[in-house]
Amino acid sequence: MSKKYxxxxxxxxxxxxxxxxxxxxxxxxxxxxxxxxxxxxDEKLPVSGIKLExxxxxxxxxxxxxVLEKSVPAVMQESGIDPADVIxxxxxxxxxxxxxxxxxxxxxxxQDAYKDNPHSWVKLWKHHAAQDEANLINELAAQRGExxxxxxxxxxxxxxxxxxxxQILNEAPEIYETADKFVEATDWVIGQLTGNxxxxxxxxxxxxxxxxxxxxxxxxxxxxxxxRLENLTETKxxxxxxxxxxxAGELQADMAARIGLAAxxxxxxxxxDAHAAVPGVGVVTPGKLVMAMGTxxxxxxxxxxEKEVEGMCGVVEDGIIPGYFGYEAxxxxxxxxxxxxxxxxxxxxxxxxxxxxxxxxxxxxxRKANELKAGESGLLALDWWNGNRSVLxxxxxxxxxxxxxxxxxxxxxxxxxxxxxxxxxRKIVDAFHSNGVxxxxxxxxGGLPQKNALLMQIYxxxxxxxxxxxxxxxxxxLGAAMFGAVAAGAAKGGFDNIVDAARKMARVRxxxxxxxxxxxxxxxxxxxxxxxxxxxxGRGANDVMKxxxxxxxxxx
Ligand SMILES: Nc1ncnc2c1ncn2[C@@H]1O[C@H](COP(=O)(O)OP(=O)(O)O)[C@@H](O)[C@H]1O
Ligand SMILES: O=C(CO)[C@@H](O)[C@@H](O)COP(=O)(O)O
Numbered sequence: 158m159s160k161k162y163x164x165x166x167x168x169x170x171x172x173x174x175x176x177x178x179x180x181x182x183x184x185x186x187x188x189x190x191x192x193x194x195x196x197x198x199d200e201k202l203p204v205s206g207i208k209l210e211x212x213x214x215x216x217x218x219x220x221x222x223x224v225l226e227k228s229v230p231a232v233m234q235e236s237g238i239d240p241a242d243v244i245x246x247x248x249x250x251x252x253x254x255x256x257x258x259x260x261x262x263x264x265x266x267x268q269d270a271y272k273d274n275p276h277s278w279v280k281l282w283k284h285h286a287a288q289d290e291a292n293l294i295n296e297l298a299a300q301r302g303e304x305x306x307x308x309x310x311x312x313x314x315x316x317x318x319x320x321x322x323x324q325i326l327n328e329a330p331e332i333y334e335t336a337d338k339f340v341e342a343t344d345w346v347i348g349q350l351t352g353n354x355x356x357x358x359x360x361x362x363x364x365x366x367x368x369x370x371x372x373x374x375x376x377x378x379x380x381x382x383x384x385r386l387e388n389l390t391e392t393k394x395x396x397x398x399x400x401x402x403x404x405a406g407e408l409q410a411d412m413a414a415r416i417g418l419a420a421x422x423x424x425x426x427x428x429x430d431a432h433a434a435v436p437g438v439g440v441v442t443p444g445k446l447v448m449a450m451g452t453x454x455x456x457x458x459x460x461x462x463e464k465e466v467e468g469m470c471g472v473v474e475d476g477i478i479p480g481y482f483g484y485e486a487x488x489x490x491x492x493x494x495x496x497x498x499x500x501x502x503x504x505x506x507x508x509x510x511x512x513x514x515x516x517x518x519x520x521x522x523x524r525k526a527n528e529l530k531a532g533e534s535g536l537l538a539l540d541w542w543n544g545n546r547s548v549l550x551x552x553x554x555x556x557x558x559x560x561x562x563x564x565x566x567x568x569x570x571x572x573x574x575x576x577x578x579x580x581x582x583r584k585i586v587d588a589f590h591s592n593g594v595x596x597x598x599x600x601x602x603g604g605l606p607q608k609n610a611l612l613m614q615i616y617x618x619x620x621x622x623x624x625x626x627x628x629x630x631x632x633x634x635l636g637a638a639m640f641g642a643v644a645a646g647a648a649k650g651g652f653d654n655i656v657d658a659a660r661k662m663a664r665v666r667x668x669x670x671x672x673x674x675x676x677x678x679x680x681x682x683x684x685x686x687x688x689x690x691x692x693x694x695g696r697g698a699n700d701v702m703k704x705x706x707x708x709x710x711x712x713x
Contacts, residue, residue: 161650162186162236162243164229164418165638167430167631168250168342170197170281170452173224176634177232177243180642180650183662186238188631189231193220197281205273211713212285212552215278218256218264221346230417240419244649245641246350246408247425249433249633250343251282253317253364257325257336262348265336276329279342280321283453283489285544285552287324291315294323297382298374305366305374310469310486312550318365319374322393326385333385339393341365343427350424351406354396357426361398362473363485369474399426402479402655404644423651425644430633431455431485434602435477437636438627439663441656443481444597446586448616449633450605454491454578456547456585458484458594466592468548468585478655484594486585490543491578492605494556495519497542498574503567519608525568526575527611531618531679534569536560537686538577539694541702545581548588549695555702559690575612576680579619580687586620599624600665602632610670618676619684628664635662 161180166173174190195217201208203217233240256279257265265277294313298306306312313319318339326333340348341360348354361367366374373390380387399405405426413420431449435457440447447457455470459481463472470485477483490497499518511521537559544552558573590596599622606613606626617624629635639658645651652658693699 158650159242162238163245163247163638163641163645163651164232164243165433165631165634165636165641166224166228166246166248167634167637168221168224168248168346169430170251170283173221173228174631174634175224175228175232176631176638177236177238178635178638178662180662183629183635183664185629185631185635187232187235189228189235191224191227193217194223195220198278202273202275202278207273207275209275210286211710212288213275214281214284215275216254216281216342217266218279218342218345219267221342222349225346225350225416233417240417243418243422244651245423245425245638245643245645246418247428247433247637247639247641247644248343248346249428249430249637250341250346252341252343252360252429253321254282254342255280255318255321255339256342256345257332257339258345259335260337262345262354264345265332271332271335274329274332276325276332282316283543284321285315287320288315288552290323290327291320294319294382298378301378301381303374303378305368305371307465308368308463309366309471310467310547310550312468313366314470314546314550315552316489318394322389323383323386326383333393336393338396341427343429347405347424347427350408350412352409353406355399355405355426356396357428358398358400359429359432359473359476360427362476363429363471365394367398400475400479401426401428401477402640402643423641423645423649425637425640428637428640431457432477432483433636433640434632435459435636436639436655436659437629437632437663438600438602439659439665440600441478441659444595445600446589446596446598447600447602448582450491450601450603452490452492453543454488454582456486456582458589458596460484460594464593466588466594468550468588470547484589486547486588488540488578488581488585489546489552490540494540494542494574494578495571498571502570507567522568522571523609523611525566526572529569529572531676532683534560534565534573535562536565536569536573537683537690538573539687539690540574540577540581545695547585551695553703553706554695555706557690557694575615576619576683577687579616580684582616583619583684584691586622596622598622600627601625602627602629613670614673617670617672619680621672621677623672624670625665626669628666
């Protein structure tokens, strides 16, 4: 049999990237990135220019198809491989990134009748404008003692399907009515490839409150929430939920021609970026926390039992690797905070010095921050620039920096921001570990570990744990390609299950980040202070962040 390959397509927040993988060793043969033409739509709608409200974040679904049409042919051309030897394709996506579609599977936002209604567009994972809905869902679920709530850390997020769907109903009932279904973008893209939309168990479980044995929350719950929602799961969310690792179907001839692969290529069911990264980094057993580190961080962990952990995003049986309970937690801004600082807060002399040194501003600030000792800046920050996902689950919280003086330097602030995100991760590690879901080792993948060694050392010091780094620069795409190879099956040169694929193809780098005892000691003290601030602002002692937001909303 000739050498076989699979393609993984990773749909991030800003761009999509196709990676062609050699199935004999997991090597990346070719890679191509396509930036989304319409980027993140958070101020106004394309064409009409209709202004969006605060906390909105939309995307254009055709940007996802453009990624397939540009990046897949590009990797095929670069590698020169015969399309017949590409036996499978898998994708991973941000989530919950959802859209309303019609009966033919067409997004409503591409239709003239609906394109000027913001609710017809794709709501990106970081669309946070459904917080009011999420608050009411949480209140009612707590009052009724709904038994699915503990599986989501006690609270569901405004990022998820239920809150987003209800926001559509509240603000644009005509879009709610017209939509045949609400689907995750990952399932929609797979549907475009195969001609048949199926829902994957990962997004259905983590973002749609679906449970393998119990299905969705009851009709009675939805009715109590809003009588118009009573039939939500049987209508707008209907459709077969298919386990991860399944084949969704085969590549249709017209799509095959558009993306340069062979018709009939096996297509895996949709997956989520962070979840695909777990086998991508080679983790198929409990005790190893995988951090997918980029714009945000998703923390992924396997366990043998279903435990309750405060503020986790969710625990889903078979949600990451079949046979285990998959746990997810997260921080909704990490790289995004560093980017905010670089783009919005550095003085001109920093830009000039960085340019003179031939460094980008992150690299320059990191080099200067690295000259500081832990704790030397006297600063402490709360990492809530995009709300708090875990453990507080509150998108109305905001960021803060404490300890500023007239002598504070930009790189001190930058380091404080790096540290704040590490404290946020420590909070999550502690929440799992103290609730019986062991975290013994950390694994990191995504863009940030490749870009910033200081950041990784700070994470090792703050968590007092060794961190292993994925060898692949494109771990979610590698994981997605593994699922593509599993969809094809061993008989076709792929694999029969994801564990076999991970064992054969995933690698970590030899170099690891080990905690440095002097730093660990200083960070213990700073973390104690972080915890005080965290609880003061985050658990109701002082709701100033929410009051400020309310005043802002009144004024905008
Ligand atoms: N040297 C750096 N140090 C820290 N953060 C960086 C650096 N360079 C870029 N970033 C941040 O990395 C993030 C992008 O991460 P990446 O993993 O590539 O993207 P995504 O999350 O979209 O997949 C951006 O938010 C950017 O601010
Ligand atoms: O929420 C999830 C996964 O559950 C992510 O898709 C979301 O945080 C976006 O991740 P990125 O920062 O774009 O990698």
